[in-house]
Amino acid sequence: MRRRDFLHRSVTLSSAAMSWMVLPPLSARAADRDRVDVTLEARPYRYPNRIGVNFTGLAYNGRVPGPLLRVRYGQTFRARFINHTGRPSTIHWHGMILPNDMDGVPYVTQPPVPDGGEFIYTYKPDPPGFRWYHSHVGDQDALGLFGAFLVEDPREPRADVEVVLILHDVPDLDSLRAALAGRSDASVGTPPGLNADGMRALAGMGSMGSMGGMGGMGGMTGKPAAMKSMSMTMGDAVRYLSHCINGAAYPQTRPLMVKVGQTVRLRLLNASPTLTHYVRLAGHSLRVTHSDGNLLPHPVQVDALRIGVAERYDAWFEVTRPGAWLLESLAGDLHDHRQSVLIRTAEAAHQAPEAPPPSLAGARLFTYGLAGAGEPIPAGEPDPLGAATVRKTLRLGGGMPGDPHWTIDGKIWPHTPKIGVRSGQLVQIHFTNPTDMDHPMHLHGHVFELVEQSGQRLRYPLRKDTTLVPAGGTSTWRFLANSPPGRWVLHCHNLVHLMDGMMTEVDYVHPA
Numbered sequence: 475m476r477r478r479d480f481l482h483r484s485v486t487l488s489s490a491a492m493s494w495m496v497l498p499p500l501s502a503r504a505a506d507r508d509r510v511d512v513t514l515e516a517r518p519y520r521y522p523n524r525i526g527v528n529f530t531g532l533a534y535n536g537r538v539p540g541p542l543l544r545v546r547y548g549q550t551f552r553a554r555f556i557n558h559t560g561r562p563s564t565i566h567w568h569g570m571i572l573p574n575d576m577d578g579v580p581y582v583t584q585p586p587v588p589d590g591g592e593f594i595y596t597y598k599p600d601p602p603g604f605r606w607y608h609s610h611v612g613d614q615d616a617l618g619l620f621g622a623f624l625v626e627d628p629r630e631p632r633a634d635v636e637v638v639l640i641l642h643d644v645p646d647l648d649s650l651r652a653a654l655a656g657r658s659d660a661s662v663g664t665p666p667g668l669n670a671d672g673m674r675a676l677a678g679m680g681s682m683g684s685m686g687g688m689g690g691m692g693g694m695t696g697k698p699a700a701m702k703s704m705s706m707t708m709g710d711a712v713r714y715l716s717h718c719i720n721g722a723a724y725p726q727t728r729p730l731m732v733k734v735g736q737t738v739r740l741r742l743l744n745a746s747p748t749l750t751h752y753v754r755l756a757g758h759s760l761r762v763t764h765s766d767g768n769l770l771p772h773p774v775q776v777d778a779l780r781i782g783v784a785e786r787y788d789a790w791f792e793v794t795r796p797g798a799w800l801l802e803s804l805a806g807d808l809h810d811h812r813q814s815v816l817i818r819t820a821e822a823a824h825q826a827p828e829a830p831p832p833s834l835a836g837a838r839l840f841t842y843g844l845a846g847a848g849e850p851i852p853a854g855e856p857d858p859l860g861a862a863t864v865r866k867t868l869r870l871g872g873g874m875p876g877d878p879h880w881t882i883d884g885k886i887w888p889h890t891p892k893i894g895v896r897s898g899q900l901v902q903i904h905f906t907n908p909t910d911m912d913h914p915m916h917l918h919g920h921v922f923e924l925v926e927q928s929g930q931r932l933r934y935p936l937r938k939d940t941t942l943v944p945a946g947g948t949s950t951w952r953f954l955a956n957s958p959p960g961r962w963v964l965h966c967h968n969l970v971h972l973m974d975g976m977m978t979e980v981d982y983v984h985p986a
C-alpha cells in the first residue's frame with residue numbers, strides 16, 4: 475500500500491516535471507487511477523538566472539511556476555500542502571467548484587496553515603478545463619506561489635502539440651509595498667497602438683452592432699493610431715524587475731519546436747500580480763476556443779488576445795510553413811514590459827525569428843463582445859437580461875489621491891456589503907466601475923455567465939470565473955447558486971486592490 479502510494483506520487487510529479495512545455499496525453503496509467511496524489515511544499519526560493527535579475531521569493535517544490543498539476547475529469551485530487559514559508563499560508567484552487575472548506579481563503583474557509591504546518595486539500599476537480607492554484611495569503615502569489623492545473627476532459631479533441639504558457643511578472647518588492655500604501659511612482663499604461671477607440675472596443679463600449687461589423691474593432695483600423703502608448707502614475711502601480719513566460723525571461727525562455735502540418739493549442743494563464751497582458755504570435759492569428767477554461771459559444775479568430783490578471787485562454791493555430799516566430803506579450807506602456815517565447819520548426823534553426831508588429835494598431839483583438847456577440851440593449855427594455863431572484867449592484871471604487879484603499883460600495887473588506895443567496899436561486903451581480911482602472915473581478919467556487927458589458931448585452935453569454943470590469947464601464951454576471959454552500963469570496967484579482975480592500979463574499983444562507 476505504501477509502495478503504491480509512492481508510485482502514485484512519483485508518477486504524477488515526474489510526468490509534470492518532464493512535460494512542462496509540451497504536454498503528452500495522460501498515460502493510460504495516470505488516467506485510470508481513481509485518485510491523484512501530490513505534495514506541494516512551499517519554501518523561500520532564490521530564482522534562477524534565467525529571469526535576468528536577482529530575486530528571492532517563494533516557490534512550491536523549488537520552482538516557479540509551481541508544478542503543473544494534471545488530472546482527468548472525474549478523478550479525486552489530494553494535495554498534501556506543507557508550509558515552510560516562514561509565515562502562514564493557504565492554497566486557493568482558482569476556477570474550481572469544490573467544497574467550501576477546500577477553497578483556501580484564510581479566516582473565511584479555513585484557518586491559515588502555520589509555518590511548519592500541513593493541510594490536506596482533497597476534492598474532485600470540477601469543471602474540466604484550464605484552472606490554476608495560488609496562495610491566498612498576502613503577497614505570496616506575487617513572490618512565486620502559483621501554478622497551472624489542467625482538468626482534462628477525455629471527450630475533448632487533442633491538438634498535435636499542447637502547451638501551457640504562464641505569464642508572470644517579478645515585482646520590485648519596495649515598489650509593491652509603496653503601491654499597497656498608495657504611494658508608488660511606477661507608471662501604468664496601455665501598449666503602443668491601443669488608441670482611445672481601441673480601449674473603448676475592449677471595454678465593450680464601441681458601436682459594434684453585429685459580428686460582421688466588428689472586424690474593424692470600433693474604428694481601430696480606420697485611423698492612424700498613435701505608436702506611442704498612454705501612461706500615467708496612479709500611486710498603485712507596481713514596478714516589475716522581469717517579465718517571464720514559464721519562469722524565464724526571453725531569450726532564456728525555452729523554444730517551442732513545432733512541425734509543418736501540426737495544430738498547436740496554447741493554454742495561456744496571466745499570473746501577473748497586477749498587469750493585463752496582450753498576446754500575439756508573429757505571422758499567425760489565433761483561434762480562441764475557451765475562456766477561463768470554459769468552452770466559448772463560438773471559436774473566435776483574433777490577432778491579439780487581451781488577458782486580464784487571473785484569466786486564462788485556450789488559443790490554437792496551425793503550422794502551415796517552416797519558420798521561426800515570436801509569441802509576444804505586451805503589458806503596459808514600457809518597452810521592457812514584454813515577454814516572448816520562440817516558436818519554430820526544425821528547418822528554421824538559424825533563421826532570425828519574425829516578431830509581431832511593434833504596435834497593436836489595426837489588430838483584431840479578442841473582446842468579450844466579439845466572443846459573445848454583444849449588441850446594444852434597446853432603450854426602455856424592462857428586463858433586458860432576464861429575471862433573477864437575487865440582484866445586487868456593486869460599485870467599485872478607490873484609488874483616490876492620498877488614499878490607498880480600493881473599495882466596493884465605498885467600503886473595504888471585511889466591511890463590504892455581502893451577497894446572501896440560497897441554493898437554487900438565480901443571482902445577478904452588476905458591477906459599476908467609475909474608477910479609471912479595469913478591475914479583474916473573480917468569484918470563488920462558481921462558473922458564472924458574463925451577460926452584459928458596458929451596456930452591451932451578450933447574445934451568447936461567456937462562462938467565466940474572472941472578468942475585467944472596464945474603467946468607466948459596467949459588467950453583469952449571472953449564475954445559478956448551485957455550488958456547495960458556504961462563504962465564497964468575490965474580489966479584484968489585482969493583488970494591490972485585493973490587499974487594499976476590494977473584496978466581498980457571496981454567502982449561502984439557510985432559509986429562515
Ligand SMILES: [Cu+2]
Pocket residue numbers: 880912913914966967968971972976
Ligand atoms: Cu482592481
